[in-house]
Structure formats: C-alpha cells, structure tokens
Amino acid sequence: MKKLSLLSCLVFVCCGPALAEANWLTDYEAAKAKARSDHKLVLLNFTGSDWCGYCKHMQAEIFSKPQFQDYAAKNLVLVELDFPRFKQQSDAVRKQNMKLASEYDIEAFPTLIVLSPEGKPVANIMGYIEGGPEPLIAALEKLRKS
Template sequence: MRRVALFVMLMCAAHVARSANLEWFTDAQAAQEKAKHENKLVLLDFTGSDWCGWCMRLKGEVFDKPEFAEFAQSRLIAVEVDFPRHKALSQPQLEANAHLARAYHITGYPTIILLNGEGQQVGRMGYVQGGPAALIARLELLTRARGQVQMPSE
C-alpha cells in the first residue's frame, strides 16, 4: 500500500513539474512561424537574465510558475531575447537579439512585446506585479482591447 501511495505521489509531482516547463524559443523567426501555423500569439521577453533584478523577479514570480505555463502552452509561443552580462551567447544570437531590440525600440528591461500571428505588435509592457494571474489578465486585456486576436479558450 505504501508503494502505491508513493507511486501516486511521485506521478503527481512529475505532472506538476512538467506543467511548469514552458518551451522558450531563442529564434524569433522560428517562433513567429510556429505561432502563425498554430494560431497563437508570440510573447517576446526582452531580458537581462543574469543581471536585471526585475527580469529575475518576473521569471521567478511569473514565467516559472505552473499557472503561467499552463496558460501560455495553449495560447503563446514564448521567446527569450536575452542580453546577459555573464553568460555567453553565440555571435549570431547576439546579433539577432540586438536586431530585435532595435526593431522594437527597447530601452529598458524587462520589456514584454506581444505579437499576433502576422508579426504585428498588439501589446507592450514591463514588469507586472501580482504574479501569474496579473500578467495573464493583462495579456488577455491587451488582445481584446486591440481587437487583434481572441485568446483561444481551453
């Protein structure tokens, strides 16, 4: 009986851990193609992952949470556009990230840009206080207010 209970607990823990893992792209073009094909939105997260305090808070308080991962998996293609100071990126990745930062006029971190399947910007924001629920509500509000895309329901 103990083995069965332990097995059930481990399976539940594995499910929770899996649900918190959201796939993050680093290739914005591939993400855009996938978003268009799957009728999803693209979330570009401009971050300084190893030096920006607000970026680290956003990751820990929102992006790493199962609630956000569950929401995002059915609605978004997530892209990390990173500008680290202590972590090495390849030269092509650095150039691609710099191009995106120029294209979207990024002046601070974190900056979240939301794109529709055609690559048109439908939203822009910085750090959102209040955990996953607050960011999810903001994302839904942005898409409805712009009349661009209805967030697919579950």
C-alpha cells in the first residue's frame, strides 16, 4: 500500500506541472477557428523567445505561472509568434509570423495583440508587463467582459 501511495505521489508531482502548462499554438488560422468555435479571446504573443530578455522574463514571470495558465485554459486561445535567432523554425511558420508582424505593425518585442473571438483586434500591449500574471489577467478580463 505504501508503494502505491508513493507511486501516486510521484505521478502527481512529475506530471502535475505538465498538465497545467498553457497550450501555445503556432498556427494562426487554426487558433482563430478554435477561438470562434470556443467563444474565446485570442492572445497573440510576438516574442523573440531565445534572445529577447523581456520576452524571457514574461515567460518566467507570467506565462509559466499556474494562475495565468488556469485563466488561459478557460478564457483564451494562445498563439506564440516567435522570431528566434537560434531555434529552428519551419519556413511556413517563419513566413506566417513575418506576415502577421507586418499586418499588426509589430515594432518591438514582446508585444501582445488580443483578438475578439471573431478575429478583430481589441488590444495591443507593447513591452514587458510588471507585477506577475495579475495585471495581465485583469486587463484580459476587462476585455473579455466588454
């Protein structure tokens, strides 16, 4: 019985964080379709994940936190539009991301664009967000309820 309890505990500890992680999509069109069918906002995260210091801070201090991940799972479709310098990326993803950066006039990283479930831009949040997940969640909740 002790072995079963220990095994259950290990499974929870090892797998628990993986279950809570936010599901970031990279396919913009698929994300818009999912948002439309699920009636959720789309959060586009324009990032330089392997070189942008503020992007890395936002990942560590906001996006990786359980509070944000829980909120996102219930209310958002997340899209990572990455512009890495060192990580490999398919040509299709790179072209899509460049097109979207141009379409949304992205001038700096990180930049978050919030879309309505119908795909219309409702907010542009440029730069690093201080204070952990709470300020971002509050802003997103205000948009969601408007």
